[in-house]
Amino acid sequence: MSSHDLTVAGYLAIIACGVALEVLSRRPRSRIPSFGRVLSSVMRTRAGRVGVVAGWAWLGLHLLVR
Amino acid sequence: MAGVFDLLSGDFLIHGIVLFAVAGALLWDARSQRVRTSAEVVDAPPPAVETTRPGPSLPPSPLVIAGVAFAIVVGSFARYSWPASLAVFGVAAAAVAIAWREPRTRRSPPEPVTRVGAIAWTTVFVSLALWELTALLLQPSLTTDSYAHPTISVLMDSVLASPIGRSAFLVVWLAVGWVLLER
Numbered sequence: 074m075s076s077h078d079l080t081v082a083g084y085l086a087i088i089a090c091g092v093a094l095e096v097l098s099r100r101p102r103s104r105i106p107s108f109g110r111v112l113s114s115v116m117r118t119r120a121g122r123v124g125v126v127a128g129w130a131w132l133g134l135h136l137l138v139r
Numbered sequence: 140m141a142g143v144f145d146l147l148s149g150d151f152l153i154h155g156i157v158l159f160a161v162a163g164a165l166l167w168d169a170r171s172q173r174v175r176t177s178a179e180v181v182d183a184p185p186p187a188v189e190t191t192r193p194g195p196s197l198p199p200s201p202l203v204i205a206g207v208a209f210a211i212v213v214g215s216f217a218r219y220s221w222p223a224s225l226a227v228f229g230v231a232a233a234a235v236a237i238a239w240r241e242p243r244t245r246r247s248p249p250e251p252v253t254r255v256g257a258i259a260w261t262t263v264f265v266s267l268a269l270w271e272l273t274a275l276l277l278q279p280s281l282t283t284d285s286y287a288h289p290t291i292s293v294l295m296d297s298v299l300a301s302p303i304g305r306s307a308f309l310v311v312w313l314a315v316g317w318v319l320l321e322r
Contacts, residue, residue: 075287076287076288077286080288080289083270084267084291084294087263090263091263094259094260104253105253105255105256105259106250106252106253108260110249111252111257112319112322114251114252116319116322117248117249119165119168119239119241120168120169123161123164123165123238124161124165125238125319126234126237126320127158129234129312129315129316129319130157130234130235131157131158133227133230133231133312134157134227136295136299136308137213137223137227137299137305137308137309138223138228139219139220139221139223
């Protein structure tokens with residue numbers, strides 16, 4: 074396995090963990106909250122709301138903007 | 140922190156400045172709120188009645204059409220060109236301004252997040268950040284991309300190289316932005 078493959082596999086493994094958590098959150102009486110619930114909780118405050126939206130905005134700027 | 144790494148990795152100055160500006164504005168806001176709170180203890184207004192609204196809704200059809208048109212047109216511009224930059228920057232700035240305002244209606248408070256849930260999700264995002272940072276530090280230099288240790292941005296380059304890829308990314312980006320602003 075090359076370094077490139079290993080690096081990509083690392084990203085995929087972390088994404089798989091996120092998907093697994095989301096699946097676990099759907100089970101009845103799960104102690105794991107869904108990602109949406111975590112976002113809602115974080116975005117209850119202005120700092121959280123603006124922070125999350127700024128992160129989203131930065132992604133667009135980073136990938137497309139001069 | 141993201142702003143610092145943005146500058147260290149040789150990105151264009153404006154990206155880091157945007158992050159620093161938002162962080163500065165939030166600090167200023169938190170400080171002014173503390174001052175207001177201490178000054179208004181005696182004469183506090185009655186708390187606002189909190190109404191509830193349903194979960195994130197689909198955007199109205201005209202907005203969907205406008206969003207898709209925006210993605211097609213802006214996706215056809217060269218990456219990092221001035222027209223693409225101005226268009227994306229305008230949408231991003233408007234979204235941050237909307238997020239800054241207090242929502243007129245609020246959803247009912249979400250169930251509290253359990254400690255184990257917070258730790259689990261934090262672990263995923265911190266792992267992703269550390270893996271990305273490791274790839275960045277393993278590049279020949281902070282400003283030179285590496286095929287052997289690609290960052291997420293480098294992996295996205297192949298997608299964003301074509302107008303179709305840029306338009307598809309913009310559609311997803313706008314959709315995620317809508318969902319976030321609807322929360």
